[in-house]
Amino acid sequence: MEAVLWYVLTGTRGGANRARILRAVDSRPRNANQLAEQLDLDYKTVRHHLDVLMDNDVVQTSGDDYGAVYLPSQRARAHWETIEEILDGMQ
Numbered sequence: 272m273e274a275v276l277w278y279v280l281t282g283t284r285g286g287a288n289r290a291r292i293l294r295a296v297d298s299r300p301r302n303a304n305q306l307a308e309q310l311d312l313d314y315k316t317v318r319h320h321l322d323v324l325m326d327n328d329v330v331q332t333s334g335d336d337y338g339a340v341y342l343p344s345q346r347a348r349a350h351w352e353t354i355e356e357i358l359d360g361m362q
Contacts, residue, residue, distance in 0.1 A: 272328075272350045279327050280357045288312060289320045289329075290361055293343065293354065296330060300340040 280286045280293070291310050295301060303321060307314040321341055324330040329347045332339040347354060 272346055273353050275327050276329065276347075276350060276353050276357060279323060279329060280354075281361070285320055285323065287361065288316065289324055290358055292317065292320050292324065292341075293329065293347075294358065296341045297343055300333065300342040302334075302338055302340050304337075306341070 280290050288310075292306055295306055295309060301309065303314060303317050306312070306321075307317045310317070321330065324341075325332070328344050330341045331344040332341055334340055343351075343354075
């Protein structure tokens with residue numbers, strides 16, 4: 272999982288936005304529209320990054336479709352020390 276986290280958050284062009292999204296859902300679960308508004312990103316951009324985070328088991332959803340809120344997955348929580356290291360290094 273550590274290699275996945277480093278790749279998803281730092282190894283690609285979208286890593287910075289994925290890191291911002293992960294920080295946001297860590298502080299409070301939010302849906303895609305709320306994330307787009309809070310982070311001043313296009314809704315489709317947020318959806319794309321959420322899909323990448325979901326595909327890599329970094330975030331999970333609670334709820335259905337449009338209103339679903341996102342939060343860090345249990346697997347991400349188990350590796351939160353690595354996530355903190357990555358996020359701290361990005362600042």
